Amino acid sequence: MLNKKTGNMRKKILILGATGFIGRNVAEYFAGMQDVEVCGTYYKSAPLEHPQIQMIQADLRSSAEVDNAIKGMDVVIQAAAVTSGAKDIVTNPVVHIADNAVMNSLIFRSAFDHATAHVVFFSCSVLYHSSDTPLRETDFDANREMYPSYFGGAWNKVYFEKMCEFYARLGRNKYTVLRHSNIYGPYDKYDLDKSHVFGATVTKVMTAKEGDKIRVWGTGDEERDLLYASDLTRCVDLAISKQEKPFALYNAGYGRSISVKDLVSKIIELSGKELVSEHDLSKPSIRTKVCLDCTKAKEELGWAPRVSLDDGIRKTLAWYKENMLAKGRQL
Numbered sequence: 001m002l003n004k005k006t007g008n009m010r011k012k013i014l015i016l017g018a019t020g021f022i023g024r025n026v027a028e029y030f031a032g033m034q035d036v037e038v039c040g041t042y043y044k045s046a047p048l049e050h051p052q053i054q055m056i057q058a059d060l061r062s063s064a065e066v067d068n069a070i071k072g073m074d075v076v077i078q079a080a081a082v083t084s085g086a087k088d089i090v091t092n093p094v095v096h097i098a099d100n101a102v103m104n105s106l107i108f109r110s111a112f113d114h115a116t117a118h119v120v121f122f123s124c125s126v127l128y129h130s131s132d133t134p135l136r137e138t139d140f141d142a143n144r145e146m147y148p149s150y151f152g153g154a155w156n157k158v159y160f161e162k163m164c165e166f167y168a169r170l171g172r173n174k175y176t177v178l179r180h181s182n183i184y185g186p187y188d189k190y191d192l193d194k195s196h197v198f199g200a201t202v203t204k205v206m207t208a209k210e211g212d213k214i215r216v217w218g219t220g221d222e223e224r225d226l227l228y229a230s231d232l233t234r235c236v237d238l239a240i241s242k243q244e245k246p247f248a249l250y251n252a253g254y255g256r257s258i259s260v261k262d263l264v265s266k267i268i269e270l271s272g273k274e275l276v277s278e279h280d281l282s283k284p285s286i287r288t289k290v291c292l293d294c295t296k297a298k299e300e301l302g303w304a305p306r307v308s309l310d311d312g313i314r315k316t317l318a319w320y321k322e323n324m325l326a327k328g329r330q331l
Helices: 021-031 063-070 086-091 098-113 148-169 197-207 229-242 260-271 295-301 309-325
Strands: 011-016 036-042 053-057 075-078 118-124 174-180 182-184 213-217 223-228 247-252 257-259 276-280
Touching: 011 021, 011 063, 021 036, 021 053, 021 229, 063 098, 075 098, 098 118, 098 148, 118 148, 118 229, 148 174, 148 247, 174 229, 182 197, 182 229, 197 213, 197 223, 197 260, 197 309, 213 260, 223 229, 223 260, 223 309, 229 247, 229 295, 247 295, 257 260, 260 276, 260 309
Parallel strands: 011 036, 011 075, 036 053, 075 118, 118 174, 174 247, 182 223, 213 276
Antiparallel strands: 223 257
């Protein structure tokens, strides 16, 4: 793909939020390719030290800094977001709203102004209602009340999905929306307060001593669809190379759900440690069941998850041991 602005035959891909969990996995995936030039943004965190990734410092709440990052890019992958775990979602839900709304508004406008060829936006499965059967993209019902703890964040995602469609209809850019399930793997937030259930559980298990008790928030009956990070990055790649329509929305999930209590048991088992789980009913939990039907992505992109949950857990535990325990640090 020729970059018309520079005459360079290498496609320029910008990953916004490249130091975050999803952004870092995406940036490192594309950095391994010969036909792309990879750039990434960072703000307060330290920039990535990778020879194939050019880092740009940017406050994505600033119009001028967003424009500076996006100009000259062929593809923009919007992985920048304010995120956290169940604690903030339940007790401080406003933390996810204002900054995310400002960032996405400026990014989409700038991509339009600079005629960026393709924009990829990460939505989320939180906008789906709880269901005992896998959900397709068309199963989202805007007339149903959102789950209370997800209300603000879910409607924020819905709005920007529609803004992707709006800009795509103007005929200057191509947009992909990926409604992904719970992502896990390398570079996740392994913080007991800010991470999602997978990252928090891995930290608890890997730092526990033999015979310790692992505390599970709530009853553990809620069920989650868990997708390994490399499967999501491959979906991004396929969308960029194969999407034909100006706008497309795809589910990206494992296609099966697992309860939190069973997930904790599985992580303990695969760690090889002798640990016991106990439930803290005073802690918040979000009692929903969601798994995604990804037939559309399979039919249009040829995508399906490759990493089983057991293999993904093993890979994650090995990564944590090498990159966290061995270095005595937290991300």
